[in-house]
Amino acid sequence: MNIYLLLLNKVLCEGINKKDRTGVGTLSIFGHHMKFNLKFGFPLVTTKKCSFSSIVYELLWFLNGDTNVKYLNDNKVFIWNPWADKFGNLGPIYGKQWRKWKTVDGTEVDQIKNVIEQIKNDPNSRRLLVSSWNVGDLKKMALFPCHVLFQFYVVKNVLSCQLYQRSCDVFLGLPFNIASYALLMHMIAQQCCLELGDFLWTGGDIHLYKNHIIQAKEQLSRVPFPLPKLIIHNKPKEIFDYSFCDFSLLKYKFHPAIKADIAI
Ligand SMILES: Nc1nc(=O)c2c([nH]1)NC[C@@H]1CN(c3ccc(C(=O)N[C@@H](CCC(=O)O)C(=O)O)cc3)CN21
Numbered sequence: 001m002n003i004y005l006l007l008l009n010k011v012l013c014e015g016i017n018k019k020d021r022t023g024v025g026t027l028s029i030f031g032h033h034m035k036f037n038l039k040f041g042f043p044l045v046t047t048k049k050c051s052f053s054s055i056v057y058e059l060l061w062f063l064n065g066d067t068n069v070k071y072l073n074d075n076k077v078f079i080w081n082p083w084a085d086k087f088g089n090l091g092p093i094y095g096k097q098w099r100k101w102k103t104v105d106g107t108e109v110d111q112i113k114n115v116i117e118q119i120k121n122d123p124n125s126r127r128l129l130v131s132s133w134n135v136g137d138l139k140k141m142a143l144f145p146c147h148v149l150f151q152f153y154v155v156k157n158v159l160s161c162q163l164y165q166r167s168c169d170v171f172l173g174l175p176f177n178i179a180s181y182a183l184l185m186h187m188i189a190q191q192c193c194l195e196l197g198d199f200l201w202t203g204g205d206i207h208l209y210k211n212h213i214i215q216a217k218e219q220l221s222r223v224p225f226p227l228p229k230l231i232i233h234n235k236p237k238e239i240f241d242y243s244f245c246d247f248s249l250l251k252y253k254f255h256p257a258i259k260a261d262i263a264i
């Protein structure tokens, strides 16, 4: 995960003071690109403890089209709670847009089902995209999508994926985002009988919150461990049929957790 640490260091050293919506204040840079070859291991940050179970449950929750925190809370994941209303609802965020994007004529589009069918039937397509940036729905969302657009690419039976993340909390959010898309790629590669290629990450406003500076320095003082390996025990009929116990992370060796407050 040296390339993640290089980015963290870059934001720390070159980031410009920038005010932000939350009022916390950030050090910010604009634009950066990283490439993770998934053949070399599962890209979960090792220089602090990251909760793999939170990452799995959050992805299963998105794939279920769910936008209420109840499922996450039932599985001891509380990362979305600060933005939920008193009923646990977050409005039409990722799950809704991935699975039930509402068009002007009232029909719903299942972008995940469609993109997997396209990868299977027309892997050379240049239209293998999923977008969460539904302009007409933005005002109803508790938080605008940060990982807004992703595209798949297949060549020689190898699957790659590129994500555009418009806004990136480099200390708390990014380790989750990288691992989540790597996990999604593992699932889609399995479903489509493809080998794993690169996860490409492109960021827009990449920021370190001012109250994460000490934590970032602590993390940068640590030496990374080799990457863990992801095992999927089962091949369900559809991408929507995976459950938590289908996944195991082998040899995840990590440094102690580093506490940090989330900017709301
Ligand atoms: N400011 C901000 N940063 C984010 O990364 C973010 C948001 N807001 N809002 C929406 C989601 C929620 N996400 C979150 C929220 C909290 C943690 C967090 O507190 N992580 C801790 C502990 C996680 C756990 O125990 O499972 C960590 O140390 O990684 C991470 C991602 C990512 N997103």
Ligand SMILES: O=c1ccn([C@H]2C[C@H](O)[C@@H](COP(=O)(O)O)O2)c(=O)[nH]1
Pocket (backbone or CB within 6 Å): 021, 022, 143, 144, 146, 147, 167, 168, 169, 170, 172, 173, 174, 177, 263
């Ligand atoms: O998956 C996610 C979700 C959110 N974030 C971060 C990026 C920003 O710090 C905030 C969102 O604030 P905006 O004012 O809407 O940009 O959440 C993330 O890094 N990853």
